[in-house]
Amino acid sequence: MVIKARRTYIIVDEVLKPCENAADKNDLFDYSNMQIIPENDTHTFLNGTIKFLKEMTDTWHLHLHTEHYERGKFLPQAYVQDIADYCKEIHNPVQPWFYATKDLKGCPVPKDHVYEINMVPIEFPKATMALLPNHYEGRWRLIIDGIFNSGGVESYECKMGFGNLYIE
DSSP, rough: OOOOOOOOOEEEEHHHHHHHHSSOOOOOOOOOTTTEETTTTTEEEEEEEEEEOOOOOOOOOEEEEEEETTEEEEEEEEEEEESOHHHHHTTOSSSSSSSHHSSSOOOOOOOOOOEEEEEEOOOOHHHHHTOOOGGOOOEEEEEEEEEEEEEEEEEEEEEEEOOOOOOO
16 A cells, blocks of 8 residues: 655634624734734744733633635534633643743733734644545634633633645
8 A cells, every 4th residue: 555645734814803793893802913924835924912902810711613615605614622711721732822822921811911922833733734635625714712701701702714725
């Protein structure tokens, strides 16, 4: 049996865009100084700052899911992750956000705190990428819904990221 090695990569071209149907557009973070920096057509880096517009003292409940663009619209796909308390997962090295948040001190995060992200690659584990079926190639959207509790007050934020998956 011959197994052909293949190259699988994702180019992210938009991150942290407000969701289309967000019920509450009250931003909790200022991403205006965040950039996506493509390099060599196979890597994408996140660079810049995130400013916390509210104090984050309690739990952050996050729900992540992906959608694949097929037949003229985005359709729900297999990747779904529900994080009951992101504060407890910020420094978990097996999570995809680890390299972006490893220097964040954790919770609580004071209002007006500016967190710097320096050329962090946006990538997924190579072992996972190598196992993706060919029909996964194409346009993808990642949706991050967040419910944030601070001092007993709940706030909601929804952001999306877009990219293209290539399988060669």
